[in-house]
Amino acid sequence: LTFQRDYGPTLFAGASNVTFDFVVVGAGSAGATLAARLSEISEWNVLLLEAGGDPPEYTEVPLRYGEALTSDVDWTFITEPEPRLFAGLERGRGLISRGLMLGGSSSMNAMMYLRGTRRDFDEWERLGNAGWGFGDVLPYFVKSENFTGGRRRDAVPHGRGGPLTVSPLVSIDPAYSSIADGNRLLRLAELDDTNRFAPPAVGYGPMDFTVRDGLRCSTLKAFLLPAGERPNLFVAKNARVTRVLMQSPADGGNGTSRAVGVEYVAPSGRAGRVYVTREVILSAGVIMSPQILMVSGVGPAKHLRQHGIRVVSDLPVGYNYQDHVSFAGLVFSDRKNRSRADVARESADLVRATFDLVSRGVGTLGLTNLVSFVDTADKGRADVQVVYLRFPYNSTRNTPNGRNKLSNLFGYSDRVATLFDDLNMLSDSIHAIPINVDGRSTGRVALRSADPLDRPKIHTNYLSHDDEIRTLLRGIDFVVQLSKTKPMVDAGLELEPVAYPDCAAHAWGTRDYWLCAIRNVATSFYHPVGTCRMGPTCDRRSVVDTSLNVIGLRGLRVIDSSIMPKVVSVNTNAATIMIAEKGSDIIKRCYGKLA
Numbered sequence: 015l016t017f018q019r020d021y022g023p024t025l026f027a028g029a030s031n032v033t034f035d036f037v038v039v040g041a042g043s044a045g046a047t048l049a050a051r052l053s054e055i056s057e058w059n060v061l062l063l064e065a066g067g068d069p070p071e072y073t074e075v076p077l078r079y080g081e082a083l084t085s086d087v088d089w090t091f092i093t094e095p096e097p098r099l100f101a102g103l104e105r106g107r108g109l110i111s112r113g114l115m116l117g118g119s120s121s122m123n124a125m126m127y128l129r130g131t132r133r134d135f136d137e138w139e140r141l142g143n144a145g146w147g148f149g150d151v152l153p154y155f156v157k158s159e160n161f162t163g164g165r166r167r168d169a170v171p172h173g174r175g176g177p178l179t180v181s182p183l184v185s186i187d188p189a190y191s192s193i194a195d196g197n198r199l200l201r202l203a204e205l206d207d208t209n210r211f212a213p214p215a216v217g218y219g220p221m222d223f224t225v226r227d228g229l230r231c232s233t234l235k236a237f238l239l240p241a242g243e244r245p246n247l248f249v250a251k252n253a254r255v256t257r258v259l260m261q262s263p264a265d266g267g268n269g270t271s272r273a274v275g276v277e278y279v280a281p282s283g284r285a286g287r288v289y290v291t292r293e294v295i296l297s298a299g300v301i302m303s304p305q306i307l308m309v310s311g312v313g314p315a316k317h318l319r320q321h322g323i324r325v326v327s328d329l330p331v332g333y334n335y336q337d338h339v340s341f342a343g344l345v346f347s348d349r350k351n352r353s354r355a356d357v358a359r360e361s362a363d364l365v366r367a368t369f370d371l372v373s374r375g376v377g378t379l380g381l382t383n384l385v386s387f388v389d390t391a392d393k394g395r396a397d398v399q400v401v402y403l404r405f406p407y408n409s410t411r412n413t414p415n416g417r418n419k420l421s422n423l424f425g426y427s428d429r430v431a432t433l434f435d436d437l438n439m440l441s442d443s444i445h446a447i448p449i450n451v452d453g454r455s456t457g458r459v460a461l462r463s464a465d466p467l468d469r470p471k472i473h474t475n476y477l478s479h480d481d482e483i484r485t486l487l488r489g490i491d492f493v494v495q496l497s498k499t500k501p502m503v504d505a506g507l508e509l510e511p512v513a514y515p516d517c518a519a520h521a522w523g524t525r526d527y528w529l530c531a532i533r534n535v536a537t538s539f540y541h542p543v544g545t546c547r548m549g550p551t552c553d554r555r556s557v558v559d560t561s562l563n564v565i566g567l568r569g570l571r572v573i574d575s576s577i578m579p580k581v582v583s584v585n586t587n588a589a590t591i592m593i594a595e596k597g598s599d600i601i602k603r604c605y606g607k608l609a
């Protein structure tokens with residue numbers, strides 16, 4: 015997976031002061047999509063600057079998706095400590111993984127393809143974002159997609175022939191039917207298509223994945239590589255943008271400042287500049303887009319002044335950080351109902367069969383591929399998503415960095431990870447992970463210093479409302495109820511009474527125990543968004559307007575997951591790609607290039 019025409023060496027060799035029509039910063043889910051779409055206009059020269067390089071080969075294999083986390087292709091952001099959270103995580107802080115490579119987080123994510131519900135986007139519209147309601151955005155999901163599955167009972171419009179391949183995966187996990195049957199007994203409907211939106215998707219079913227011929231279909235593969243030969247698309251790897259270059263208004267007074275280019279650092283540490291005739295577009299993701307804005311003088315005036323940064327525009331950059339909080343501490347195993355010899359043999363057989371599928375080009379994540387959307391409080395919509403993740407017997411320590419897989423995935427401290435290793439030494443572990451997809455806490459990304467190479471501070475503020483904790487508790491209760499259903503009991507799958515060291519004062523399974531366990535390991539489910547919030551210009555919470563222009567400036571937009579005014583109630587990759595698809599059309603229309 016190599017992007018052949020790396021413009022980086024030419025740029026770094028001193029071709030300074032070169033000018034492009036557009037510079038896109040960050041080649042992630044949004045940036046790779048956007049740059050490819052903009053370069054469809056042959057008279058536009060588009061430069062895409064990416065801080066990382068090509069993704070390692072193993073990231074192609076869906077089954078190995080967890081390996082990139084905390085590796086050198088992960089930014090591995092660490093949150094600030096928070097009093098009510100993260101007690102069982104490494105150094106008492108949360109882990110926020112983000113891809114540092116072409117394709118960005120789409121090159122390391124779990125590939126689940128879920129778009130969001132009608133309600134999600136109609137809520138964006140209700141918040142003042144005309145043109146972003148469900149009916150407006152649906153065509154962009156369809157435009158991207160090449161769905162390889164067959165016709166389904168649930169009438170969801172799927173795209174055929176778009177660049178992004180979406181495939182149903184084969185699951186050979188023997189727990190699939192027990193969990194599915196258990197869900198049914200808990201009165202959840204079977205969803206033929208988990209992207210169903212009317213009536214809202216409450217139920218359980220198999221997910222679709224951004225997988226092509228058994229391999230990952232990142233935005234690098236879907237959008238950038240096919241555009242790679244275009245003479246007007248320039249992609250520079252290993253170029254880290256440090257700030258946006260601003261030109262003050264000609265009269266030096268009250269006019270509007272304009273973005274005229276960006277400054278970057280090459281791997282040698284040498285700084286360079288490139289300029290634009292039209293626009294700079296930040297697609298550096300939820301943590302770095304706000305950081306680049308702030309070090310460039312666009313952000314909360316008081317905060318910028320505290321760091322000695324000249325204020326170009328006073329905007330609430332970095333606020334409105336939202337995420338989905340998950341609890342990955344519920345583990346099923348059937349060890350009590352099988353001999354150790356059977357455990358080892360059957361687990362090895364399953365792993366072999368899974369790899370066999372992979373080698374035949376049939377993608378599988380090695381997890382059950384099943385998802386539940388549960389309405390735990392009769393809200394008429396799902397407030398909890400549950401995913402089910404299998405770790406085969408004696409595999410949790412089998413990682414390139416030697417750390418436990420849950421430490422790499424969720425930032426667990428060694429003290430906590432050991433509990434799961436010990437269980438996994440006895441049999442396969444199936445983690446049932448409830449995720450609160452109806453949260454309302456907002457956190458903040460703030461500057462640590464004015465140095466653009468410094469890591470920003472992430473204050474997650476997760477679960478700051480008691481009702482969010484209650485939602486997670488109801489999600490945990492759903493899994494507990496699932497464990498009591500006949501199919502799970504018949505399959506011998508029992509919940510393991512994991513004894514968190516900090517929670518010894520509470521009996522396992524009591525409400526106080528779960529509250530303590532949440533405090534230990536509840537953390538991000540990889541969906542932070544919202545730090546450059548889109549909204550009407552009259553709304554003081556907005557950073558970009560509905561055309562994704564940074565408010566009050568010229569020549570500068572943000573187009574990535576950070577613009578979401580409210581996090582969608584599902585995984586965020588598809589919605590981010592939609593934002594880039596729609597964003598590119600907005601730009602083309604703005605310059606009269608949309609047919």
Ligand SMILES: Cc1cc2nc3c(=O)[nH]c(=O)nc-3n(C[C@H](O)[C@H](O)[C@H](O)COP(=O)(O)OP(=O)(O)OC[C@H]3O[C@@H](n4cnc5c(N)ncnc54)[C@H](O)[C@@H]3O)c2cc1C
Pocket residue numbers: 039040041042043044045063064065066083111112113114115116117118119120122123124125126127128253254255256297298299300302303306540541542574575576585586587588590
């Ligand atoms: C481990 C993991 C699992 C996930 N699983 C799923 C899933 O199964 N399904 C799903 O829908 N979503 C999933 N997500 C979430 C989804 O992938 C993200 O929401 C989405 O990729 C965000 O896209 P983005 O374009 O905003 O940012 P990113 O894709 O993160 O792209 C930002 C890009 O900008 C680059 N960049 C940053 N700063 C600079 C700079 N200063 N200069 C140059 N380049 C820079 C980065 O290196 C990166 O390439 C997962 C995410 C992770 C991390």
